[in-house]
Amino acid sequence: MGGTAQKHRGNRYGRSEEARQSVLEAADDLLVEVGYARLTIEGIAERAGVAKQTIYRWWTSKNDILMDAFVQDAAEALIPSDTGDLRHDLRTHARNVAAFLTASDAGAVFRALTAQAQHDPALAARLQAEHLGKQRGHDRLPFERAHIRGDLDPGVDIDLAVDQIMGPIYYRVLVTGEPVTREFTDTLVDAVLSRG
Amino acid sequence: MGGTAQKHRGNRYGRSEEARQSVLEAADDLLVEVGYARLTIEGIAERAGVAKQTIYRWWTSKNDILMDAFVQDAAEALIPSDTGDLRHDLRTHARNVAAFLTASDAGAVFRALTAQAQHDPALAARLQAEHLGKQRGHDRLPFERAHIRGDLDPGVDIDLAVDQIMGPIYYRVLVTGEPVTREFTDTLVDAVLSRG
Amino acid sequence: MGGTAQKHRGNRYGRSEEARQSVLEAADDLLVEVGYARLTIEGIAERAGVAKQTIYRWWTSKNDILMDAFVQDAAEALIPSDTGDLRHDLRTHARNVAAFLTASDAGAVFRALTAQAQHDPALAARLQAEHLGKQRGHDRLPFERAHIRGDLDPGVDIDLAVDQIMGPIYYRVLVTGEPVTREFTDTLVDAVLSRG
Amino acid sequence: MGGTAQKHRGNRYGRSEEARQSVLEAADDLLVEVGYARLTIEGIAERAGVAKQTIYRWWTSKNDILMDAFVQDAAEALIPSDTGDLRHDLRTHARNVAAFLTASDAGAVFRALTAQAQHDPALAARLQAEHLGKQRGHDRLPFERAHIRGDLDPGVDIDLAVDQIMGPIYYRVLVTGEPVTREFTDTLVDAVLSRG
DNA sequence: GACTAACCGAGACGGTACGTCCGGTCTTCCG
DNA sequence: CGGAAGACCGGACGTACCGTCTCGGTTAGTC
Numbered sequence: 001m002g003g004t005a006q007k008h009r010g011n012r013y014g015r016s017e018e019a020r021q022s023v024l025e026a027a028d029d030l031l032v033e034v035g036y037a038r039l040t041i042e043g044i045a046e047r048a049g050v051a052k053q054t055i056y057r058w059w060t061s062k063n064d065i066l067m068d069a070f071v072q073d074a075a076e077a078l079i080p081s082d083t084g085d086l087r088h089d090l091r092t093h094a095r096n097v098a099a100f101l102t103a104s105d106a107g108a109v110f111r112a113l114t115a116q117a118q119h120d121p122a123l124a125a126r127l128q129a130e131h132l133g134k135q136r137g138h139d140r141l142p143f144e145r146a147h148i149r150g151d152l153d154p155g156v157d158i159d160l161a162v163d164q165i166m167g168p169i170y171y172r173v174l175v176t177g178e179p180v181t182r183e184f185t186d187t188l189v190d191a192v193l194s195r196g
Numbered sequence: 197m198g199g200t201a202q203k204h205r206g207n208r209y210g211r212s213e214e215a216r217q218s219v220l221e222a223a224d225d226l227l228v229e230v231g232y233a234r235l236t237i238e239g240i241a242e243r244a245g246v247a248k249q250t251i252y253r254w255w256t257s258k259n260d261i262l263m264d265a266f267v268q269d270a271a272e273a274l275i276p277s278d279t280g281d282l283r284h285d286l287r288t289h290a291r292n293v294a295a296f297l298t299a300s301d302a303g304a305v306f307r308a309l310t311a312q313a314q315h316d317p318a319l320a321a322r323l324q325a326e327h328l329g330k331q332r333g334h335d336r337l338p339f340e341r342a343h344i345r346g347d348l349d350p351g352v353d354i355d356l357a358v359d360q361i362m363g364p365i366y367y368r369v370l371v372t373g374e375p376v377t378r379e380f381t382d383t384l385v386d387a388v389l390s391r392g
Numbered sequence: 393m394g395g396t397a398q399k400h401r402g403n404r405y406g407r408s409e410e411a412r413q414s415v416l417e418a419a420d421d422l423l424v425e426v427g428y429a430r431l432t433i434e435g436i437a438e439r440a441g442v443a444k445q446t447i448y449r450w451w452t453s454k455n456d457i458l459m460d461a462f463v464q465d466a467a468e469a470l471i472p473s474d475t476g477d478l479r480h481d482l483r484t485h486a487r488n489v490a491a492f493l494t495a496s497d498a499g500a501v502f503r504a505l506t507a508q509a510q511h512d513p514a515l516a517a518r519l520q521a522e523h524l525g526k527q528r529g530h531d532r533l534p535f536e537r538a539h540i541r542g543d544l545d546p547g548v549d550i551d552l553a554v555d556q557i558m559g560p561i562y563y564r565v566l567v568t569g570e571p572v573t574r575e576f577t578d579t580l581v582d583a584v585l586s587r588g
Numbered sequence: 589m590g591g592t593a594q595k596h597r598g599n600r601y602g603r604s605e606e607a608r609q610s611v612l613e614a615a616d617d618l619l620v621e622v623g624y625a626r627l628t629i630e631g632i633a634e635r636a637g638v639a640k641q642t643i644y645r646w647w648t649s650k651n652d653i654l655m656d657a658f659v660q661d662a663a664e665a666l667i668p669s670d671t672g673d674l675r676h677d678l679r680t681h682a683r684n685v686a687a688f689l690t691a692s693d694a695g696a697v698f699r700a701l702t703a704q705a706q707h708d709p710a711l712a713a714r715l716q717a718e719h720l721g722k723q724r725g726h727d728r729l730p731f732e733r734a735h736i737r738g739d740l741d742p743g744v745d746i747d748l749a750v751d752q753i754m755g756p757i758y759y760r761v762l763v764t765g766e767p768v769t770r771e772f773t774d775t776l777v778d779a780v781l782s783r784g
Numbered sequence: 785g786a787c788t789a790a791c792c793g794a795g796a797c798g799g800t801a802c803g804t805c806c807g808g809t810c811t812t813c814c815g
Numbered sequence: 816c817g818g819a820a821g822a823c824c825g826g827a828c829g830t831a832c833c834g835t836c837t838c839g840g841t842t843a844g845t846c
Contacts, residue, residue: 036315115311168363428707507703511624560755
């Protein structure tokens with residue numbers, strides 16, 4: 001990315017963008033096909049048509065690869081709309097988050113990464129820095145816009161409100177495994193907005 | 197236990213209770229000492245002073261062992277008190293759940309199991325059947341007691357209320373990694389009770 | 393053996409003859425079916441319908457079992473005929489030895505035992521004591537009978553003569569793997585008798 | 589050797605000659621030290637300072653390793669001298685064969701391989717192809733040289749003569765366990781030469 | 785236009801742990 | 816007290832990946 005990697009196949013002036021892409025795609029595909037436990041670096045290398053050493057030159061672990069793949073895929077996702085109607089924007093955003101987590105390939109990668117982050121502080125930090133921080137910013141957006149518009153009760157703690165909407169969604173996905181319906185997300189939004 | 201396993205060291209009339217205990221304790225200890233990733237069945241066997249085959253005779257995987265260890269440890273934990281005051285009981289329970297998740301050895305095992313359950317449906321099912329189902333029952337108890345006492349607004353959806361309190365707690369623990377303070381849990385309880 | 397074992401199934405008055413026979417037959421059968429390398433004590437026990445401990449109570453190793461099985465089977469075999477004609481008796485005996493080694497089940501057991509005796513001195517000693525010593529006596533018989541009849545040149549070293557006939561037969565069977573034909577054994581006999 | 593394996597430590601252009609040698613020497617040493625039965629591939633790997641997988645990459649079994657070790661060691665051994673005197677050359681050769689079989693490390697490996705070849709046809713074939721065939725050629729040499737010199741009775745069957753000398757030697761070594769004395773081998777040679 | 789440093793594929797290597805098989809021992813209950 | 820059953824500790828099996836290390840080939844800027 002960025003401009004260092006061009007079309008060459010790799011030499012002292014830069015890495016092979018082609019190899020990079022092959023690896024990320026192979027990792028994505030294999031995660032979906034065989035699952036996290038059976039995802040191996042050797043398998044990724046073979047599927048990508050790349051030497052194992054090439055992977056070790058640029059990534060430190062399979063989590064590192066998945067993290068890159070996830071960042072690339074999920075880069076622009078999950079920015080809430082801005083219709084000027086707080087309730088509507090929140091309801092739509094909550095639904096989108098639920099769909100992302102339960103129905104998309106990127107969501108599968110996210111769940112795998114979140115799982116591994118439980119026992120890998122470095123991964124947890126990267127996930128926080130490169131995704132969760134930004135995502136929290138997105139999750140706060142509807143409230144901040146409403147605040148600017150003057151539509152928001154000044155007593156509202158935005159971080160708490162975000163936790164109260166997002167928390168139960170992630171809880172169902174990661175812990176209880178229950179389906180996350182539209183009724184459920186709408187109710188969560190309404191509960192937060194009806195308070196105060 | 198149960199009557200099948202007695203004092204013998206294992207023969208055709210039953211397994212060795214001593215070996216069973218050694219394995220579960222070794223697994224617990226090693227998880228805390230070296231972490232999930234470096235927890236191996238060979239390591240458990242060595243620490244427990246047990247042959248590897250004895251482990252494979254009774255358990256199918258290291259997750260299976262951890263599940264047993266967790267069920268044994270967490271069996272009686274996290275039952276909410278009953279003071280007759282719904283708000284008080286909920287606040288105390290929420291604090292206890294948070295402490296369990298973040299500060300106890302059993303909580304560490306739970307987080308590891310929840311993580312692995314993301315890519316192991318069989319483990320997810322066992323976790324649901326042997327812990328989460330029962331725990332949800334416990335989490336509902338304060339509301340049900342209040343309902344019986346006539347202290348609860350009849351319009352309250354108990355399952356939703358539980359998700360709204362527990363969801364954000366697990367979300368912070370498993371996803372964002374933020375600390376779960378007493379203020380946070382109290383506020384969650386109050387938000388649920390103030391609605392309607 | 394001996395008379396201590398009768399029809400009972402094993403109690404304080406002696407071992408079970410039935411179990412003994414089952415084990416020896418199972419060992420014989422399995423040796424032919426799966427070969428020496430895949431012959432296991434557990435396999436013999438299962439096939440014989442006998443507990444492993446019963447085998448360990450009476451035998452020390454699978455070689456020990458095979459040795460018993462072999463002694464029982466080959467007990468009366470390979471005694472040379474006595475027609476009064478040294479050349480004829482030797483030729484017939486040499487042919488019988490060759491047939492035993494190459495074409496019989498007992499011969500297969502013998503070859504397996506001889507092989508293992510190369511790296512098991514205890515087995516070598518038992519094989520010598522319980523079979524080879526007796527067999528050497530049988531191999532010498534035609535010469536001794538001829539000696540008594542006065543048909544044998546007094547200068548003949550009987551042990552050497554036996555080695556010169558038997559040696560090449562065993563050599564072909566155990567080492568070169570060449571077929572041992574009637575022409576070959578007849579020639580060996582003639583060569584020994586023509587000398588002197 | 590031969591050009592494929594050079595000084596490198598093993599890469600796609602060839603294997604590590606150093607590892608190959610370590611394994612063969614470790615196998616040789618351990619066979620003598622602990623005996624065939626206690627010779628394990630793990631033991632060889634540890635002694636050789638080599639990974640188990642490296643052994644499995646290049647050899648199929650411990651017999652395969654021993655076969656390689658034997659071929660390398662015994663390559664040039666046991667070629668009979670050529671003094672122009674058939675009786676003398678045969679006597680010397682017979683004594684050398686006996687000494688090889690009973691007193692040398694390579695002979696110990698040979699006996700182990702011959703033993704295993706009884707129940708391993710593939711090993712028997714390799715032993716035949718890579719050693720016994722060549723050795724039989726060597727064993728025939730004195731007779732062939734004498735034939736060329738015109739010193740040999742044309743009626744002599746060389747293969748039979750070789751069997752009559754070598755057979756009893758191997759028989760004593762592999763079967764009866766009797767010592768193979770100089771008198772014994774000399775007598776065998778004389779018996780073959782005095783016929784006709 | 786030859787040189788050269790970094791990247792690339794390929795894959796051998798020393799390791800660790802896997803899950804299985806079997807050896808030999810021990811314990812329990814039955815006959 | 817012998818035997819059936821089978822759990823137990825121990826150790827080796829053969830396999831799968833790990834992460835490291837050469838190799839020879841390729842490529843693009845430099846001299």
